[in-house]
Amino acid sequence: MTVSRLVTDAVIAEGLVKHYKEVKALDGLDLRVPQGSVLGVLGPNGAGKTTAVRILTTLLKPDAGRAQVAGIDVVEDPAGVRTKIGVSGQYAAVDEYLTGFENLDMIGRLYHLGRKRSQQRARELLEQFRLDEAGDRMAKTYSGGMRRRLDLAGALVADPPVLFLDEPTTGLDPRSRTEMWDVIKGLVAAGTSLLLTTQYLEEADLLADNIVVIDHGLVIAEGTADQLKAQVGGERLEITVSDATRIAQARKVLQPLGVGPVVVEEHQRSLLVPVTGGASVLADALRRLDGEGIEVDDVGLRRPTLDDVFLTLTGHTAEESEQAESDDQLEEVAR
Amino acid sequence: MSTATALSDGFVVAKRNLIKIKRVPDMIVFTTMSPIMFILLFAYVFGGAIDQQGGGEGYREFLIAGIFAQTVVFGATVTGAGLADDIKKGIIDRFRSLPMSPSAVLFGRTLSDVANNVIVLVVMGLTGLLVGWRIRTSFEEALLGFLLLLLFAYAISWVMAWVGMLVPSPEVVNNASFMVIFPLTFVANTFVPLETLPGPLQTFAEWNPVSAVTQAARDLCGNPNPNPAAPEPTSWALQNPEIYTILWAAVVLLIFVPLSNAQYRRSTSR
Ligand SMILES: Nc1ncnc2c1ncn2[C@@H]1O[C@H](COP(=O)(O)OP(=O)(O)OP(=O)(O)O)[C@@H](O)[C@H]1O
Ligand SMILES: [Mg+2]
Numbered sequence: 354m355t356v357s358r359l360v361t362d363a364v365i366a367e368g369l370v371k372h373y374k375e376v377k378a379l380d381g382l383d384l385r386v387p388q389g390s391v392l393g394v395l396g397p398n399g400a401g402k403t404t405a406v407r408i409l410t411t412l413l414k415p416d417a418g419r420a421q422v423a424g425i426d427v428v429e430d431p432a433g434v435r436t437k438i439g440v441s442g443q444y445a446a447v448d449e450y451l452t453g454f455e456n457l458d459m460i461g462r463l464y465h466l467g468r469k470r471s472q473q474r475a476r477e478l479l480e481q482f483r484l485d486e487a488g489d490r491m492a493k494t495y496s497g498g499m500r501r502r503l504d505l506a507g508a509l510v511a512d513p514p515v516l517f518l519d520e521p522t523t524g525l526d527p528r529s530r531t532e533m534w535d536v537i538k539g540l541v542a543a544g545t546s547l548l549l550t551t552q553y554l555e556e557a558d559l560l561a562d563n564i565v566v567i568d569h570g571l572v573i574a575e576g577t578a579d580q581l582k583a584q585v586g587g588e589r590l591e592i593t594v595s596d597a598t599r600i601a602q603a604r605k606v607l608q609p610l611g612v613g614p615v616v617v618e619e620h621q622r623s624l625l626v627p628v629t630g631g632a633s634v635l636a637d638a639l640r641r642l643d644g645e646g647i648e649v650d651d652v653g654l655r656r657p658t659l660d661d662v663f664l665t666l667t668g669h670t671a672e673e674s675e676q677a678e679s680d681d682q683l684e685e686v687a688r
Numbered sequence: 689m690s691t692a693t694a695l696s697d698g699f700v701v702a703k704r705n706l707i708k709i710k711r712v713p714d715m716i717v718f719t720t721m722s723p724i725m726f727i728l729l730f731a732y733v734f735g736g737a738i739d740q741q742g743g744g745e746g747y748r749e750f751l752i753a754g755i756f757a758q759t760v761v762f763g764a765t766v767t768g769a770g771l772a773d774d775i776k777k778g779i780i781d782r783f784r785s786l787p788m789s790p791s792a793v794l795f796g797r798t799l800s801d802v803a804n805n806v807i808v809l810v811v812m813g814l815t816g817l818l819v820g821w822r823i824r825t826s827f828e829e830a831l832l833g834f835l836l837l838l839l840f841a842y843a844i845s846w847v848m849a850w851v852g853m854l855v856p857s858p859e860v861v862n863n864a865s866f867m868v869i870f871p872l873t874f875v876a877n878t879f880v881p882l883e884t885l886p887g888p889l890q891t892f893a894e895w896n897p898v899s900a901v902t903q904a905a906r907d908l909c910g911n912p913n914p915n916p917a918a919p920e921p922t923s924w925a926l927q928n929p930e931i932y933t934i935l936w937a938a939v940v941l942l943i944f945v946p947l948s949n950a951q952y953r954r955s956t957s958r
Contacts, residue, residue, distance in 0.1 A: 410785045437789040446778035451704060462700045462789040464694070491711065507782065556744045 363388045363546030364409060364517045368418035371404050371570075373612040380520075380570035381418070385402050386515075386563075386593040391541050393561030394550040397663070402550035403443050406519045408441045409548065418424050423515050439508035445500040445509075449493040453503050456492060457510060464511040469502040471510075478506040482536070491667060498529035504538070516540065516547045522556060534559060550623060558582075566662055574666050584613075584665065589655050590626040590638055595648040597622050606641050610634055615666055622650070627657075627665065694789035700902050701796025702782075705770065705804055705840050723808050726755050727815040734879065746914025752821040753804055753833075753905040754878030756812055757898055760837050761873055763805045764844035770854030775955055776857060794948055801846070807952040809834055815938040824910030825929040835910030844939035846944040849900035853951045867897070878902050881913050894923035897936040 364386035372377040381402045386392040396402050403440060407413040409420055409550070420427045423437035447456050454475050476653070479488040480674025482502040492503060508516060521537070522530045537560055540548055551557050557564045558578040565575040572580060594603050603624055604615050605664035613627040628634045635654050642649055709715045710951055735748035771794075775779045783793050813834075823830040852861050875889055876899040893899050903926050906912060925932040 405782075408888045412781055412784055432790075433785060435785060436787065440782070442778055443779055444778050446782040448779055449777075450702065450708045452875040455704070459704055460698055460786065463697055463783070463792075465787070542888065598746075 357614065361388050362386065362421070362424075363390075364420070364422050364548055366391070366409065366418065366420040368404070369405065369408055369415045369420060370417040371401075371415050373407065375489065378570055379408075379418075381571060383572060384409075384548070384565060384566065386546050388546055389541075389544050389550060390562040391547040393557030393562055393564040394548065394567060395552070395564055396550070397414045400567045402567065403519055404574040405567075405628040406440075406442075406517050406548070406550060410438055410517050411435060431605065436517050437513055438517060439511065439513035440517045441505045441508040441519065441521060443523070445497075445504035445515050447492045447495075447500050449501050450491055451477055452491055453488045453495070457506055458502060460507050460510045474510055478509060483532075483577060491559075498525050501525060501529070502536075503532070505533070505651065509540070514546060516545050518547065518549045519536060520550055520552065524655070525551065534655045548642065554578075554657065566666060568666075574662070581662065586614070588628055588631065589657060591623060591651075591655060592626070592642070592654045593621065593623040594639065594642075595650050599647050602645060603642060603647050606645055606647070608639055610638055610641075616665075628654075691817040694791055694795065696793035697792030698799060699787040701790075701793055702800040702803070703796075705797060705800035709800075709807075711806060715783050717758060717764075719763075719804055719807050719904060720811050722811040725817045726759055727752070727812055727827040730755050730879070731819045731821075740800055746911075748819065748879075749821050749911045750906065751912055752812075752816045753909060753911055754876075754902050756809060756837055756878075756905055757840075757902040758878055759808055759812060760850040761804045761839035761844055761869055761898065763808050764801060764841045765848050765862065765865040765869065766804060767845040768848030768855075768865060770801075770859045771797060771849055771852035772855060775853065780952075780955060790953060791949055794846075794849055794952055798842060798849065801845050802838055802842055802888075809837065821911070823910060829908045829910075832930075833905040836901055836904050836908070836930060839937050840897065840933055841931050843940040843944075845946055847940060848950040850944055850951055853948065853955045872896065873898050876902060877926075880916055881915060883919055884925075891923075894921065895925050896934065897925075900925050900929040900932040900936070902904045 360535055362385055366382060367386040369379045369384075373434050382393070382401065382405055384392065384405065386426040391413075394402050394405065404413065409422055409427060411427050411434050412612070413427060422434045423653040425437065427434050432478050434626060447453075448459075451459065454472075457475035457478055458471050461474050462468070464471075466474060475498070476485070476488075479485045482505070484499060484503060484506070485498060492500060495503065505518070505521060508518070518537070520636060522533050524635065525533060537547070537549070541560070547560075549560060550559075559580065563575065564578055565572045565580055566581070567573065572625075574584065576584070592603070592607070595601060597619075600617055600619065600622060607624060608615050610625040612629055616625040617623075618625070626638070631654065639649065639652065709719055725887050731748050735751055771780070774783075774793075780793065784790075793801070797955065846866060852858075855861055855864060876887070876893050876896045878898060882890055882893055882899070903921070907929065921927055
């Protein structure tokens with residue numbers, strides 16, 4: 354019995370499995386959020402992020418595996434877990450016909466804060482999320498970003514020690530996104546343990562202490578943002594050659610510059626080389642290609658994206674993964 | 689979780705649903721306009737036609753309780769559509785992640801739908817009085833009649849709650865319940881005296897709980913069949929419409945309250 358882990362981990366999940374009919378949404382997922390830290394769960398569409406959050410927040414029962422939140426088993430004592438968590442789902446669950454204030458007040462009442470405290474908390478949160486002016490308007494009249502903020506405020510009503518945010522910034526404009534990040538940073542500074550899912554490496558990088566990358570319901574990589582980036586190779590050198598027949602040759606020339614294997618995207622006549630060293634590597638690469646007489650259409654250096662993480666870790670891009678999955682589903686339908 | 693908590697959580701949810709009655713345009717129409725329209729339409733179109741063929745002045749009065757019964761039964765479908773809508777919009781996910789009483793959402797929902805039906809009955813009763821319907825018994829008896837209508841609708845609410853959580857969208861709830869509730873409320877004594885129905889339909893109508901609750905409301909308001917030659921009801925259900933209505937509601941509640949609660953624990957959006 355690992356008692357010390359129960360005390361120090363806000364969230365712990367071991368071997369979670371969940372099937373939806375033929376689709377395997379989770380395939381033995383392990384997660385750990387040490388108390389007071391932020392775990393970023395990174396993955397493409399359909400990776401199983403929402404399914405994991407739903408299990409951890411007691412909305413779904415896993416087919417196998419076990420999970421504890423704040424030391425309480427999610428299957429054995431879901432009611433106990435609910436007193437410790439705040440949740441903001443992927444799609445803002447605000448009641449459109451209630452005002453912002455009424456939404457938050459209702460949630461406070463259902464956390465049993467009492468009438469006075471609920472109203473006071475609702476006002477506080479509306480102010481904190483810059484919704485105080487819109488607070489007495491129906492949520493129906495809110496913009497997408499305002500709804501998102503209201504939904505997040507709903508998760509915070511009872512100051513829960515463990516927070517789950519499922520893609521909190523998807524669909525927000527850059528300004529709202531930056532604001533949301535500031536709010537989340539504030540919460541974390543105040544000691545809240547947070548599990549956050551996202552499709553953006555940048556977001557995980559900025560907010561998370563630890564990151565797990567999941568695909569097809571399994572963790573395929575984990576570590577700090579720096580560790581992951583080192584694995585991915587700090588930057589990507591992207592080169593498009595003019596003549597498709599010379600790709601193989603170009604790959605041979607460029608491989609010595611890479612810190613990982615060169616990835617070829619045949620139909621785009623492009624090569625991706627994970628590199629460290631920036632502009633000097635770029636110059637070096639061009640010199641070498643020139644030396645072999647290989648003509649270049651386009652060249653660029655960019656920071657790694659989620660796609661690069663995927664390319665490096667799985668050998669396929671996030672979109673391909675999604676494509677493969679919808680193909681799977683089509684096959685199932687056909688069967 | 690204590691009963692007091694369950695009740696107070698239920699009231700919070702009910703309050704939220706009631707706020708919607710005044711803010712959602714559909715609901716305002718559904719709760720106030722359509723009951724008025726039903727009374728006027730049935731009273732003047734059907735009532736008028738049948739009066740002229742010698743049905744007698746009493747036919748309009750006879751109809752009103754039938755319209756009450758049909759309208760509160762339709763009112764109960766709000767329960768299913770409302771729940772389906774809450775599931776679709778993720779509100780139920782939010783509720784299920786809160787440390788509230790797990791039965792409070794259904795309790796609050798059905799409670800607010802009773803409140804909704806009270807408004808419907810008041811609006812219809814007032815409209816009825818305007819077109820000539822009268823309570824010819826005592827206030828207490830009439831009140832009992834209205835309470836039976838509400839109890840009956842409350843039981844149907846729990847059936848609709850279960851349906852609402854099973855089907856994928858509020859529209860499906862509405863269509864599906866239409867398919868069931870229309871025949872249920874028409875193959876009954878709601879709008880025509882039973883003796884005018886052909887054989888098998890008549891038997892069905894005699895045991896149809898909608899007939900019983902209608903009959904109970906008629907008896908308790910003193911609005912009998914205007915045809916003095918009408919035969920006495922032959923089924924036990926219509927001979928004891930109050931008891932039959934209560935029994936029927938009790939059985940439905942005993943089955944569907946646990947069934948709906950179990951379904952609630954399983955339902956999530958998508
Ligand atoms: N209710 C459901 N019924 C059937 N399949 C489902 C259901 N919910 C999810 N799935 C499937 O399970 C897999 C994982 O879905 P999930 O929603 O957890 O992914 P996600 O990582 O949150 O994706 P996204 O980034 O699109 O939100 C997908 O293949 C999805 O199609
Ligand atoms: Mg998701």
